[in-house]
Amino acid sequence: MSEAGFFTTRLDEAVGWARKFSIFQYPFVTACCGMEYMATACSHYDVDRFGAGLPRFSPRQADVLFVVGTISHKMAPVLKRIYDQMAEPKWVVAFGVCTCTGGFYDNYATVMGIDTIIPVDVYIPGCPPRPEYVLDGLMKLQVKIQEHGVSGARSAPESRPAELVR
Amino acid sequence: MDPTQTPKSIPGEPETREMLLNVGPAHPSMHGIIRIIAKLDGEQVLDTDVEIGFLHRGFEKMAETVDYNGVMPYTDRLNYVSPLINNVGYCMAVEKLLGLSVPERCHYIRVIVSEISRITDHLTCVGAGAMELGAFSVFLYMIKAREFLWELVEMVTGARLTVSYCRVGGVKGDLPEGFEAQCRHALQETRKVLKEADALLTRNRIFVDRMSGTGKISAEDAISYGITGPFLRGSGVAYDVRKDCPYAVYDRFEFDVPVGTRGDNYDRYLVRMEEMEQSIRIVEQALRDIPPGPVLANPETGRPIPAAEMVDEGKMGRIAGIVDHRAVIDPTLEGAAKSQHGGIEAGEKRVFLPAKEDTYGNIEGLMQHFKLVMYGHGIRPPKGEVYFPVEGANGELGFYVVSDGTGSAYRVRVRPPCFAIMAALPKLLVGDMIADITPTFGSINMIGGELDR
Amino acid sequence: MNAASLIQALRDRFPHAVQAAHSYRGDATVLIGRESLLEVARTLKEDPAFQMSFLMDLTAVDFSAYGKKRSPAFFAHSGVAVKPSPEIPDEEPWPGPPAPARFVVVCHLFSLPLKHRLRIEIPVEEADAEVDSLTSVWASANWLEREVWDMFGIRFHGHPNLKRILMYDEFVGHPLRKDYPVNKRQPLIGPIN
Numbered sequence: 001m002s003e004a005g006f007f008t009t010r011l012d013e014a015v016g017w018a019r020k021f022s023i024f025q026y027p028f029v030t031a032c033c034g035m036e037y038m039a040t041a042c043s044h045y046d047v048d049r050f051g052a053g054l055p056r057f058s059p060r061q062a063d064v065l066f067v068v069g070t071i072s073h074k075m076a077p078v079l080k081r082i083y084d085q086m087a088e089p090k091w092v093v094a095f096g097v098c099t100c101t102g103g104f105y106d107n108y109a110t111v112m113g114i115d116t117i118i119p120v121d122v123y124i125p126g127c128p129p130r131p132e133y134v135l136d137g138l139m140k141l142q143v144k145i146q147e148h149g150v151s152g153a154r155s156a157p158e159s160r161p162a163e164l165v166r
Numbered sequence: 167m168d169p170t171q172t173p174k175s176i177p178g179e180p181e182t183r184e185m186l187l188n189v190g191p192a193h194p195s196m197h198g199i200i201r202i203i204a205k206l207d208g209e210q211v212l213d214t215d216v217e218i219g220f221l222h223r224g225f226e227k228m229a230e231t232v233d234y235n236g237v238m239p240y241t242d243r244l245n246y247v248s249p250l251i252n253n254v255g256y257c258m259a260v261e262k263l264l265g266l267s268v269p270e271r272c273h274y275i276r277v278i279v280s281e282i283s284r285i286t287d288h289l290t291c292v293g294a295g296a297m298e299l300g301a302f303s304v305f306l307y308m309i310k311a312r313e314f315l316w317e318l319v320e321m322v323t324g325a326r327l328t329v330s331y332c333r334v335g336g337v338k339g340d341l342p343e344g345f346e347a348q349c350r351h352a353l354q355e356t357r358k359v360l361k362e363a364d365a366l367l368t369r370n371r372i373f374v375d376r377m378s379g380t381g382k383i384s385a386e387d388a389i390s391y392g393i394t395g396p397f398l399r400g401s402g403v404a405y406d407v408r409k410d411c412p413y414a415v416y417d418r419f420e421f422d423v424p425v426g427t428r429g430d431n432y433d434r435y436l437v438r439m440e441e442m443e444q445s446i447r448i449v450e451q452a453l454r455d456i457p458p459g460p461v462l463a464n465p466e467t468g469r470p471i472p473a474a475e476m477v478d479e480g481k482m483g484r485i486a487g488i489v490d491h492r493a494v495i496d497p498t499l500e501g502a503a504k505s506q507h508g509g510i511e512a513g514e515k516r517v518f519l520p521a522k523e524d525t526y527g528n529i530e531g532l533m534q535h536f537k538l539v540m541y542g543h544g545i546r547p548p549k550g551e552v553y554f555p556v557e558g559a560n561g562e563l564g565f566y567v568v569s570d571g572t573g574s575a576y577r578v579r580v581r582p583p584c585f586a587i588m589a590a591l592p593k594l595l596v597g598d599m600i601a602d603i604t605p606t607f608g609s610i611n612m613i614g615g616e617l618d619r
Numbered sequence: 620m621n622a623a624s625l626i627q628a629l630r631d632r633f634p635h636a637v638q639a640a641h642s643y644r645g646d647a648t649v650l651i652g653r654e655s656l657l658e659v660a661r662t663l664k665e666d667p668a669f670q671m672s673f674l675m676d677l678t679a680v681d682f683s684a685y686g687k688k689r690s691p692a693f694f695a696h697s698g699v700a701v702k703p704s705p706e707i708p709d710e711e712p713w714p715g716p717p718a719p720a721r722f723v724v725v726c727h728l729f730s731l732p733l734k735h736r737l738r739i740e741i742p743v744e745e746a747d748a749e750v751d752s753l754t755s756v757w758a759s760a761n762w763l764e765r766e767v768w769d770m771f772g773i774r775f776h777g778h779p780n781l782k783r784i785l786m787y788d789e790f791v792g793h794p795l796r797k798d799y800p801v802n803k804r805q806p807l808i809g810p811i812n
C-alpha cells in the first residue's frame with residue numbers, strides 16, 4: 001500500500017466518522033409517519049444520541065433527506081425539487097412503507113415508492129415504523145456514511161428489479 | 167385601514183405595492199402540507215389562497231375496493247393523531263347500517279379509547295402550536311405525556327399509532343389485565359404535564375400576545391362554514407356531538423363542554439386545555455362504571471387453560487362450556503393471551519371477526535374467521551345508506567356509507583372536520599399580520615390524512 | 620323534530636319539489652328536484668320550523684355501477700342476515716337508488732337549535748351534470764362543491780371558483796366515478812407504475 005493510499009484511507013475514515021455523527025437532516029414530513037418521527041425525535045427515544053438531533057429546515061443546509069409519509073403524485077415534483085436543492089454529499093432515507101413501496105395505497109393518487117423518483121439509501125419499512133426501527137435505520141445509514149469516503153462518488157442506488165417495474 | 171381594500175398610493179408618499187408570498191407546501195412552520203399564497207401589504211395579509219390535496223390518498227376509492235372490515239386500517243390513517251375515534255366512527259356507521267347493537271362493555275371500551283385519543287390529539291395540537299411559537303419545552307412535555315398515553319393504547323391494541331382496534335360489531339380485544347391501574351397512572355402523569363404546560367403558557371406574555379386577538383371568527387361565520395369541535399366552541403357555541411346527539415354511552419357521563427367567548431386563537435387554546443381535563447374525567451367515570459365482561463374464566467375450575475389443552479379437551483369431546491374457557495395462547499403469539507370476547511362483541515356471530523384465541527384454538531372460530539375474511543363472504547349489510555356522526559378531535563366526524571348489498575361498500579364518505587376549518591382559513595387570516603399565520607394555522611390542528619383523505 | 624314529522628313538514632311546504640322521501644334507519648331523507656334546490660335550501664336554513672344552520676357535508680354518489688357488482692354465485696348465500704337493533708327504528712325499507720339519474724348529490728344538514736338532521740338528495744343526469752351552487756346559502760358549500768367537481772365532475776352553477784381541489788390541474792378525469800380505474804395513474808414526474 002502506498003503512502004498516499006494510507007493517508008487517504010485514514011482521512012476517509014476520519015471524515016466518515018465526523019460526518020456520521022453530525023447528520024443534519026431535512027424532515028420531509030407529509031403524513032402519519034410524521035407522528036412516529038416526532039416521537040423518535042423527542043426525548044423518549046432521542047435521536048440526538050446519534051448526532052442527528054438537529055433538523056435543518058432548508059434543504060440547502062441538510063445532508064440527509066428523511067422522506068416521512070405518503071408521497072402523492074401532486075407532491076412528487078416538490079419532493080424532487082427539494083432533493084435537487086440539496087448539496088452533495090447527500091443521503092435519502094425512506095421512512096415508512098408508503099415511501100418504500102407505496103404501501104397499501106395502491107391507487108390513482110399515490111407514488112408507488114419514492115425510489116421511482118429519487119435514489120434512496122436506507123429503507124425503513126413499517127406502517128409506521130416503530131422508533132426502534134428508525135434508530136436501527138439511522139445506524140445503518142451511519143455505516144453507509146462511514147463507507148462513503150471523501151473523494152468517492154456516492155454509491156449509486158440500485159435500481160428496482162425488473163420484475164417489480166410494471 | 168380596511169384590510170380588504172387595496173391601498174392607494176398617496177401623492178408625495180412612496181408607492182405601496184402588494185406582494186405575493188408563497189408558504190408551503192413544504193414549510194417548517196407548517197406541520198402539514200398545504201400551500202398558502204398570501205397577498206401582503208407590508209406585513210398585513212390582504213388576501214389568501216389556500217391549496218390543499220397534497221396528501222390525497224384516495225381513501226374513498228380504496229374503501230370501495232375492500233370489504234367492510236378491510237376499511238378499518240384506512241380509517242386509522244385519516245386522522246392519524248387520534249385513530250381510535252375514526253375506528254369507532256366507521257364501525258358505528260356500519261353497525262347502524264346493519265342494525266346491530268353491541269354489548270355495553272364494548273361501548274365503554276370505545277368511549278375510553280376515544281377519550282384517550284382525544285387527549286393525545288389535543289396534546290399534539292397544543293404542543294406543536296406552542297413549539298411553532300418558540301416554546302419548544304412545552305412540546306417536549308406534551309410529547310412525553312402523549313408517550314404515556316400511547317403506551318396505554320399499545321397495551322390495549324398492540325400498536326401505537328395505526329391501531330385498527332375496532333371491529334364491526336365490537337372491538338378486537340378486551341382491556342388487558344392491569345389496564346385500569348396503568349390508565350390511572352397515565353392520566354395522573356398527563357394531569358401533571360397539563361399543569362406544567364398551563365403554568366408555562368397560559369399567562370406567558372409572548373404566548374398570550376401572539377394568540378389573543380388573532381385568527382378571530384364569529385359564531386355565525388363559523389357555523390356558516392360548517393366548523394365544529396373545539397374550534398367552534400372557541401367562538402362560544404356549545405355544540406358537541408357527545409352532548410347534542412349522544413352515541414355509545416356518552417349520555418351517562420358527567421362532563422362539561424367548555425366554550426370560549428372571543429373566538430380567537432387564545433380561546434381555542436383554553437378550550438383544548440379544558441377539554442383534555444374533561445376527557446380525563448370521562449375516562450375516570452368510565453373506568454368506574456364499566457360493566458364486567460360476562461365471560462372470564464373456566465367456570466368450573468376458575469383457572470385459565472392453555473389453548474393446546476383446550477384443543478385436546480375439545481378433541482376428546484369434552485366441549486361443555488368450552489367457549490367460556492379462558493384460553494391462554496402459546497407465548498409465540500405474544501399479546502394474544504386475552505380472555506374470551508363475549509363481553510365486547512355483538513351477539514351476531516356472522517358479523518364480527520372472532521377472537522384470535524378462537525381462530526387458533528377451535529374449529530368454529532377458525533371457520534368463522536375464514537368465512538368473514540374470504541373474498542365474497544364477509545359482512546354484507548342490506549342495501550341502504552346511513553350517516554353517522556361522532557365527535558372527533560377536531561369536530562364532527564361523520565361517515566356516510568352506501569351499501570349495495572355486496573361484500574364491499576358501494577360508497578364510503580368521510581365528513582372530515584378540519585376540511586371545513588381549512589375552508590375558512592382565508593377568512594381567518596385576512597387582516598392579521600403575516601406572523602399570525604403560524605398560531606392560527608396551529609390552532610386549526612390540520613391533519614393531512616383527514617383533510618385530503 | 621323526528622324524521623317522519625320533518626319529512627311531512629317538508630312535503631307540506633314543497634309539495635312539488637319533494638320527489639320522494641324515506642327514513643331508512645332513522646335518517647330523514649328527501650329527494651329534491653334540482654330546479655327547486657336553492658329555494659328549498661333557503662327555506663330550510665331560514666324558516667324557524669327547520670333552522671338548518673349547518674351544511675355538514677355535501678358529496679355525491681355515482682350509481683352507475685349499482686347492482687352490477689358481481690359477487691361469486693358460489694357464495695351468494697353466505698353473509699349476514701339483518702336483525703335490526705331495537706334502538707334503531709326500521710319501519711321503512713330503503714327504496715334504492717333514484718334511477719335513472721347516474722349521480723346523486725347528497726347534502727347532510729343539521730340544525731343546531733333544534734338538533735335534527737336531514738339528508739337532501741338531488742338526482743343529476745350524466746349528460747347535464749349541473750346543480751345550483753349552495754355557496755350563497757352556506758359558506759361551507761364552497762370547498763365541498765369544489766371537491767365534488769374534482770371527484771365526480773358535477774358542475775355547480777353560480778360557484779365562485781369551481782376548480783380542482785384535491786387533484787392537480789393536469790389530472791384528466793374524475794377519480795371517484797365508477798368508471799375510473801382505481802389504479803390508473805397520471806404522474807406529473809416519474810414513471811407510471
Ligand code: SF4
Pocket residue numbers: 031032033034068069070095096097098099103126127128129243328
Ligand atoms: S407508512 Fe403507514 S403510517 Fe407511514 S405514512 Fe404510510 S400509511 Fe401512514
